[in-house]
Amino acid sequence: MKEFFPEIQDRIPYEGADSKNPLAFKYYEPNRMVGQKSMEDHLRFSVAYWHTFKATGVDPFGAATFDRPWNRGTTPMEQAENTLRAAFEFFQKLGVPYYCFHDRDLAPEVETFAESCKNLESMVEKAKQLQEDTGIKLLWGTANLFGHPRYSHGAATNPDAHVFAYAAAQVKHAIAATMELGGANYVFWGGREGYETLFNTDMKREHEQLARFFHMAVDYAKQIGFDGQFLIEPKPKEPTKHQYDFDAATVLGFLGAYDLLDHFKLNIEANHATLAGHSFEHDLTLASMNGKLGSIDANVGDTLLGWDTDQFPTDPAMCAKAMLIVLAQGGLGKGGLNFDAKPRRGSFDPIDLFYAHISGMDAFARGLLAAQQIMDDGLLDKFIEERYASYSGSIGKQIMSGEATFESLEGSIMEKGEPSLESGRQEMLESIFMSYF
Numbered sequence: 001m002k003e004f005f006p007e008i009q010d011r012i013p014y015e016g017a018d019s020k021n022p023l024a025f026k027y028y029e030p031n032r033m034v035g036q037k038s039m040e041d042h043l044r045f046s047v048a049y050w051h052t053f054k055a056t057g058v059d060p061f062g063a064a065t066f067d068r069p070w071n072r073g074t075t076p077m078e079q080a081e082n083t084l085r086a087a088f089e090f091f092q093k094l095g096v097p098y099y100c101f102h103d104r105d106l107a108p109e110v111e112t113f114a115e116s117c118k119n120l121e122s123m124v125e126k127a128k129q130l131q132e133d134t135g136i137k138l139l140w141g142t143a144n145l146f147g148h149p150r151y152s153h154g155a156a157t158n159p160d161a162h163v164f165a166y167a168a169a170q171v172k173h174a175i176a177a178t179m180e181l182g183g184a185n186y187v188f189w190g191g192r193e194g195y196e197t198l199f200n201t202d203m204k205r206e207h208e209q210l211a212r213f214f215h216m217a218v219d220y221a222k223q224i225g226f227d228g229q230f231l232i233e234p235k236p237k238e239p240t241k242h243q244y245d246f247d248a249a250t251v252l253g254f255l256g257a258y259d260l261l262d263h264f265k266l267n268i269e270a271n272h273a274t275l276a277g278h279s280f281e282h283d284l285t286l287a288s289m290n291g292k293l294g295s296i297d298a299n300v301g302d303t304l305l306g307w308d309t310d311q312f313p314t315d316p317a318m319c320a321k322a323m324l325i326v327l328a329q330g331g332l333g334k335g336g337l338n339f340d341a342k343p344r345r346g347s348f349d350p351i352d353l354f355y356a357h358i359s360g361m362d363a364f365a366r367g368l369l370a371a372q373q374i375m376d377d378g379l380l381d382k383f384i385e386e387r388y389a390s391y392s393g394s395i396g397k398q399i400m401s402g403e404a405t406f407e408s409l410e411g412s413i414m415e416k417g418e419p420s421l422e423s424g425r426q427e428m429l430e431s432i433f434m435s436y437f
């Protein structure tokens with residue numbers, strides 16, 4: 001069978017930290033035990049079908065640059081089949097256990113809805129066979145509800161109920177496809193669910209429509225017995241000026257308000273957290289502390305650019321901060337680290353996809369090793385514990401148990417007077433963190 005990555009003969013090897021070979025792992029050693037689990041089980045890496053196989057390198061100023069031989073077939077379905085073969089060759093050679101897709105990445109959308117569904121079913125059948133042959137699994141599936149012009153004004157939040165219905169029909173098939181492939185999760189990213197101007201938008205109504213859509217998805221999953229985890233992926237802007245799923249806190253508030261909290265967790269993307277004006281670790285913590293960190297889109301933005309650049313992560317310190325949160329919650333469960341990332345437009349060769357993923361995997365493997373060490377040593381945790389120690393003392397206990405009142409606290413302040421001040425020791429803690437690299 002024709003190979004699409006002939007430069008890579010075998011699986012990418014692990015060569016250790018001293019290696020200078022860009023086609024080898026320096027830190028990612030899938031079977032190495034870190035704490036109680038192997039690296040592979042901690043990190044659960046996944047490749048994003050859309051960026052890695054379907055992105056073309058087109059930007060607002062210029063044409064496609066990416067050389068992707070699998071996208072050169074004669075018919076759209078032939079291209080889809082070649083892409084699937086290239087994808088599984090890539091997953092195996094790279095050594096990743098998972099992948100993710102949108103319905104329209106896997107199978108082309110054509111003239112009629114019925115035909116598009118047939119294409120998807122046929123591609124799912126082929127993907128299922130390749131999953132069985134290789135042991136590679138689906139981390140999550142999703143539906144593309146933003147690319148086609150019909151979704152210009154949103155999908156579930158569209159002012160036209162006909163478009164809502166179209167989106168519902170499409171998601172029905174995307175969930176079924178995900179289930180057929182044993183997908184561990186199903187993702188809802190807000191696409192164009194947001195607005196450009198309130199002159200033409202009824203925001204309350206659109207929120208209610210979105211909630212109805214999610215309830216229907218929950219009902220459908222129950223009906224067909226899909227037991228994967230539903231995930232919502234927050235993003236503050238782009239493509240719309242104001243996306244409804246702005247950040248982790250906004251999404252959790254929305255789910256609570258519409259009685260949906262029990263059915264969803266969050267898929268936190270690094271680049272989306274920073275676009276919302278947060279750090280990656282802020283949104284991870286917000287999700288995790290609410291028991292809602294389900295999965296991660298592992299990428300990074302550019303500090304000099306204010307949009308979703310979806311670059312590969314290369315900073316082990318950022319990855320360590322993320323992995324500290326993941327370790328503290330006992331792992332990602334059904335979730336994983338999905339590289340929702342693409343090489344720059346000028347990195348157009350197929351082999352650039354290997355360089356990019358290898359460095360992203362190494363950054364997270366290095367981050368995991370540091371995070372485990374930091375956790376085992378316990379210095380940072382101990383500092384935080386001691387910082388809040390007064391809440392285990394008498395006043396603190398009364399405050400947190402609900403026993404204290406404004407009046408009782410006034411009494412205690414009359415007696416005790418001014419509190420003594422403690423340094424937050426930020427620079428000391430930063431220096432401890434840095435010592436693990």
Ligand code: XLS
Pocket residue numbers: 102142187189233235269297308340
């Ligand atoms: C876009 C999102 C998208 C989701 C899947 O910004 O990251 O790719 O992850 O629809």
Ligand code: CA
Pocket residue numbers: 189233269297340
């Ligand atoms: Ca994403």
Ligand code: CA
Pocket residue numbers: 269271272308310340
């Ligand atoms: Ca993104």
